[in-house]
Amino acid sequence: MEFNSTPAQELRAYLCKKGHVVKNWKLRLFVLKPGSNFMEYFVDESKESIHQSKGKVPLYGCKVGEYTHNSSNNPREYCFIVEGSSGKSWIVSASSKVQQMQWINAIKEAATQAEETDDVKYAKHKFIEKQLANDVKARSKVPILKLLLLGTGESGKSTIVKQMKILHHHGFTKEEEEFYKHLIFRNLLDGVALMVHVIKENKIFLPDDTMSAINNFKSWYHIYLERRPPTIRTKYTTATTSSLAYSPTPTPTPPLSPNHSPPHKAATLTAGIDITRLSITDTSSSSTSSSLNSNGAATTDNALLSTSPMSMSMSTTGASGTTTTTTTKAPHTRSNSDNGANTIFNVQDFGIPPIITNYISIIWSDPIVQTEVMQKAQRYHINESTQYYLNEVKRIGKTTYLPTNMDILKSRATTNGVVETDFKVADVIFRIVDVAGQRGERKKWINFFDDVTAIIFVAAINEYDQTLVEDNCTNRLQESLNLFDQVCNDKTFPNTSIILFMNKIDLFREKLKRVSIKTCFSEYQDDQSYEKSSNYIKNSFLTKKRGQNTSKHIYYHFTCATDTKSFEAVFNSVQDIIISKTLELYC
């Protein structure tokens, strides 16, 4: 069929137009004049005569074609659509095929001759603005999947958040690096102090060189601890750094005075101060006098002990949650003019003094310390990463020291309260909620149970021969199994998927060489192989789930949270499970 495509004459007809806002059909008088930049439509001729159009369809750059309108409640035949260059479109229904094609061709022809008017430019601009606004809206509608990290204290929950930062936030900020540097100093020094305490309490006999280094370290540590600010301050520290909301004294620090506490009391020392609420200013370092010689070398215990302590001032968070931040001094740099006494105990500003690093190296090079002392120290809840930091002491002791990702992953501070972090992964946001795992903290967990997509339960399976910091008698793995029982049978999460991370498999493998899991499971009959032992523990966890609820599935993985590569693989599979489970529920 041939149609006359050139609107040599004016084209006019009553056609039905689909409403833009109310999606019904309205009869309108459409007028297409030769040489016009618009096709206009009117309610009727009376409105046309007074030039009161209902609307204008800009023809410059528009596209026109047939349109099938097959809405079941109001199908229309012979439709065509005009898509303006500004993005707006008009759907029109003709009364016959002939009329439909006549208008399509006439509009096409008119479009080739139309010019871009200011009105069209403006409409285009408005349309782009609207698109951008819609994009922002759409972006804020990115699905948020809430993952709750649960598990007993020290099982590795916060380490998982750190891995997520490495993988999905390009690692750590300068502020975080600075914070972790100081945390690592503390982890290392407290670890050595605990070992010294173990040596003394267990009357472990060591060679003279080692003992001399121990005594010198002991004297220094005593004063360092007295002067150490209760919280870590960094030159970046602001009171609102929620991701660094850790308790600053993670390891039960043994007092090195004659009246030391027995190990079971050590847990009480872990109560820390939230770095987000406190900042400390050292007000006296420039006026502190000391009997140390000017090169800062510790000569004798007495000389070290004669230095007077610094005083401190603090600023705190008000009841309303608004924070007063104390302006901290710019960190010192080492210089010849610094009095040694001011620097040697001031690890915060000057790092660990070389002489102390040296003592630590001497102590750690003793084979008895590496074996007997380290093993005994486990009963005193020594930080598992102490050994790692001791092996790296020379590097950590350098003035230029900056922590690597592995150093940060190995650092330890009990989580203070609850820390939520968002990670955008594969078009969804994973909101990871990290809670503190020790007994006293668990009552807070309930506040975060709403809208949980999945729970990642972290159990440190190497803890099968260790006791809780909280009471120094309950077996840690048994505590984890009991907690898992409560979590996976909790009525609050009838359909929440649970992903069990049996963590610290590196330490588990090592320990199996020495100790059987029989220490925790007296009924266990098999050998000490990794396969049989880990399988037994896995079954012990999985059989905790009661009832027949098939929608609540328990997925499990054996993990090493400090190994970025293996963690990435595990998290990819967890991510797939969670996303597909979520789609199943909502699609």
Ligand SMILES: Nc1nc2c(ncn2[C@@H]2O[C@H](COP(=O)(O)OP(=O)(O)OP(=O)(O)O)[C@@H](O)[C@H]2O)c(=O)[nH]1
């Ligand atoms: N070797 C080894 N160390 C691990 C592993 N996972 C975690 N750690 C270490 O275990 C210590 C405790 O880990 P965190 O992540 O702080 O434990 P948490 O569960 O957050 O502890 P709370 O905040 O007290 O509940 C840290 O020093 C970690 O470096 C692992 O798989 N292998």
Ligand SMILES: [Mg+2]
């Ligand atoms: Mg934690």
